[in-house]
Amino acid sequence: MTLLPIHTLIKPIRTAFNQCNQMILEAPTGAGKSTALPLAMLDWDEIDGKILMLEPRRVAARNVAQFIARQRGSALGDEVGYRVRGESKVSANTRLEIVTEGVLTRMIQRDPELTGIALVIFDEIHERHLTTDLGLALALEIQSSFREDLKLLAMSATLAGLPLAKLMPNAAMLSSEGRSFPVEQGYRAAPVQAKWLEHMAKVILEQLAIHSEGSLLAFLPGQGEIHKLHSMLAPRLAADKFSLCPLYGSLPAKAQDIAIAPAAKGIRKVVLATNVAESSLTIEGITQVVDSGYKRQASFNPKTGGTRLSLKRISQASAAQRSGRAGRLMAGFSTRLWSQEEQGRLNQADEPEVVHTDLISMVLDGAYWGVKALNELPLLTLPSPANENVAWQLLASLEMVDTKRAITAHGRAAYELGCQPRLAHMLLTAKELSKQDGNDNLAVLACIIAGTLEARGRSRKGADISHYFAETLASESAKQIRQWINTLKLNCSAGQGLAAVARSAASDDIAMLLAFAYPDRVAKMRGVSGYQLAGGTGVELPSEDALAGQPWLVIADFQETEGRSSGKVYLATPLNEQLFTEQLSGLVDTIEYGGWDDVKGRFFAENQRRIGQILLSKTPIKTLDKQLIKNAIVEQVKLKGLGLLKFDDRTEQLRFRVAIAAKFDTSHDWPALDDAALIASLDEWLSPYLDDVRNIGQLQKLDCYTLLQNIMPWATQQQLERLLPTKWLMATGTHAKIEYDAEHRGRLNVRLQEAFGMQESPKLANGKLVVTMELLSPARRPLALTADLASFWQGPYEHVKKEMKGRYPKHLWPDDPANTQPTKFTKKKTFNSQ
Known part of the structure; x- marks a missing residue:
């Protein structure tokens, strides 16, 4: 450990922390920043308190904590421990605690002064995980408001494309050499890109034959590809010579430890990993890397409320990290399954999660902290405005924030449950209903459902969520379920009590609970295998699934895929329509709606019962209201376009003139008169003049030139005549x-x-x-x-x-x-x- 490059910086780092409380450290792969540095800090007298180190990934947090504990000669959980969601090894004696997955932000929210914490280290900050960005922002707020003595250390393998210096302008800047052996780099692009996985299997077998010593690490985009490649390689690698080890985030801890541990004598390991193996993790014996060059990225779609999974090329920074794994312990070999020319076209660095992911949990964190918008926090990168707006709207619909975005008592209780906001709302609502009935079984069932939805890794038993309850109760998720039961103070004995509730769960109760969590995902059958969600988007259920043909569902989990117009349903439950008049009546809106009947050539008005965009029933309104007619006309124009209004040449010329004036004259505020802008503002310029319009013929006789001209003040109209006469x-x-x-x-x-x-x-x-x-x-x-x-x-x-x-x-x-x-x-x- 004393030979690692970071040791040349131990003294400068110590000196710098005696002069300022912020530091940015750039230390490439192999420098020892994640292990040797915190290990040395445990012996610094000036660090009067606990050290927290944030690791973005669970497998790395556990591995680093175990390694440092061994170096100190102490049991894990004594002087050195870790805390990840649902699992912890800490004690009153713990002085170095490795935390991850939002644990730090919750520690800050519970104790904004971070009592007893002297130093917070943010490791691998270049990976730009959402929780890391938020944790750093909250820590900076604490340091500037409550704890000027709190020391913050941001560590990154690379500072390329990372605006840390802008966020922390007064921080000390230090850079370390990496420690890596030479890595021979090769490129082997797949002849047919659609068959890249088969090509990867071929390259791995070739590399194992060429290089007769050392283990091999293969990088793949996801768990599915790992299992497919495993099935391709297993029959072709002798079990007495090779050990095939998967490695991904949802893998049980024991299986992760097997992938990381040294291979048995005479055995060469072939580790099939996702990007969890990119950094902060040394896998013993690796001398070869084969990199697919792909990652699987989940991007939130604010229009549908769903997440789209897509296969994307990694960045140059990520490719360098992956190749470096081959040279951690000795000279190695790396093979990239793309061309050298394509390497030059890769993005320099990975896109931060905050610009493409679902922000509802982060927004609830912000509301709990007291901000009304995430840009009030000192973030490295501002979030997607569309994604943030959707998150605030959903929190408001779940009554977790009020109209001014202030957190409610319900929102505070939901946050403190420590689960996804939708599920927290379901748990709290179920508890209230259980209290009314004098029976906690409904709330216990809600805990089982939440545990099933948050479970990492799941077998394939169709879309019906009830098929996974027993599996969930036999997994790590059972611990989290019992924790919610205790937090909510529910009456249910562990083990047999949970199993009994799961077995006897009524379909209507499951549907009702899921509808509390996902009111926008109540779905009505449309066509053969399609469903329309209350939020408006379409999803599909495989025709062979047991739920196929159900007239109504509640969709708990669906994903969009590139190239497909409809999302694929993964978890759902059948829904009895009768619930809309009983327990789920609160989801139903009754509105007066006016529309245009193309067949009869007239307007109509009706009372509609709707769940979101799904029509439940309708009854005619005999006496037509003027406002309903106006609304119907506006709706028709939005649907069919401005062609319904018959813009004449004079009107079109006015639109062209205003557009040209906006380009050449900035002295006036020129209105946008393009189609999109006019359709968006129909209520302002068209609706007031529709009082006497009853049919399309009357609509087409409107003087649209005057209507558009009146959008501009008199002075602006005169300026137009001067600038661009007719x-x-x-x-x-x-x-x-x-x-x-x-x-x-x-x-x-x-x-x-x-x-x-x-x-x-x-x-x-x-x-x-x-x-x-x-x-x-x-x-x-x-x-x-x-x-x-x-x-x-x-x-x-x-x-x-x-x-x-x-x-x-x-x-x-x-x-x-x-x-x-x-x-x-x-x-x-x-x-x-x-």
Whole structure:
């Protein structure tokens, strides 16, 4: 440990912390920042309190804690311990605690002064996990408000693309060398990209044959690919020579330990891992890496409320981290399954989670902390505005925040349960109903459902969530379920009591509870295998699934996939429609709706019972209300477009002129009159003029020019006339028409003889727009199009004159048009008038 590169910085780090309380440390793979540094800090007298170190991944947190404990010669959980969600090894003697998965943020929320904590270390901050970004933001707030003595250390393998210095401008900056042996880098792109997994299996077998010593680490995007590759390799690798070890986040701890531990004597390990093995984790004996170059990224879709899983290329920084695994212990070999040319086109660094993931838990954290928007926190990267707005709206619908985004008592209770906000709402609601019934079984069932939904790793037994209850109770999730039962103070004996509740759970109760958590995912059958969610989006259930054909479902888990229009249902339960008149009546809205009947050619009005965008029933309203009719017209225009209004040429010209004015004149606030803007603002400019409109014919007679013109104040209308007139006064007294177009051009139409004597085209918009002149024949047929009259007179005019002189001999065709008096008459009339 004393030979690791970080040891050359131990003294500078110690000195720097005696001068300031913030530090940024860049230390590449193998430097020892995650192990040797916190190990040394345990002996620093000036650190008067506990050290917290945040590790983004559970497997790394456990592994690092175990390693440092061994180095100290103490039992895990004594001087050195760890705390991850649902599992902890700490005691009153613990001085170094490795934490992860939002544990730090909850520690801060419970104790904003972090009593007894002297130093917080943020390891692998370059991975940009949501919980890491939030934890750093809250720690900075604490340091600036309550705890100026609190020391903060942000550590990263690379600072490329990481705005840490901007967020922490007064921090000491230190950089360490990495410790890695030479890694021979190769590129083996798949001949057929669609078969990259088969290609990977082939490359792994080749590399194991070429290099007869050392173990191999293969990076794959997800658990599914790991199992597929495992099945390809297992028959072709002798069990007495090779050990195939999967490694991913939801794998049980014992299986993770097997993947990380040294191989048995005479055995070479082949570790099939996700990106959990990228950093802060040394897998014993690895000398070879084969990298697929892929990761699986979950991106939240704010329009549907679902998450889309997509296969994406990793970044250059991630590729470097992966290759470096081969050189941690000795010289190694790395093979990338893409071309060297593609390597140069990869993104420099990974995109932070805060810009593409579901933010509901982070927003509840923010509300609990007291902010009304996440940008009030000192975040490394601002979140997606669309994703954040959806999160606030959902919290409001679950009554966790009020209209001013202040957290409610219900929201506080939900946060303190420590689970996903939707599930927390379900648990608390179930507890209230159980209290009314005098029986806690419903609330216990809610705990079992929540545990099933939060379980890591699940077998495949179809979409019916009840099929997984027994499996959940036999897994690690049972511990979390019992913890919720204790927190909620429910009456249920562990073991047999839980199993009995799960076995006897009524379908209606399961549906009701899931609807509390996912009111926007109540779903009605549509077509053969499709369902429409109350939120509006569509999902599909495999036709062979036991739930297929159920008229109503509550969807607990669905995912969108690139290239598919409908999400795929993973967990659901059948729903009895009768619940909408009983326990779930609160989900039903009754509204008055007016619409247009295309078949009958008239408007109609009806009372509709809806759950979100799903229509339950409707009854006609005999007396039509004016406002309903207006709403129906507006709805029709939104649906079918502005073509219903019959914009004439004058109206279209007004729209073109305003768009051009907005481009060239910033002195006025010009309205947006494009289709999207007008449809978005129909209630402002159209709806007030619909009082007497009863049918489409009357709608099309509206003076839309005046309606759009009235959007602008009088002064703005006058400015438009000055900047972009519709006519131009020629020297002959003719008011020549000017037409504008979508390309921000103006065209003046005039007979060629009336342009004699003009040296240049007119300029509009304070000289910023040169008008294109369409010069016409005496019969008003187009002859030429030019924005440069001087050049036209000197060149193209000669050709026009030769062709037109014989056809129109009575009209002037002078040799020097630029210096000829303009006229709108024939030669005879022109000369007589002179």
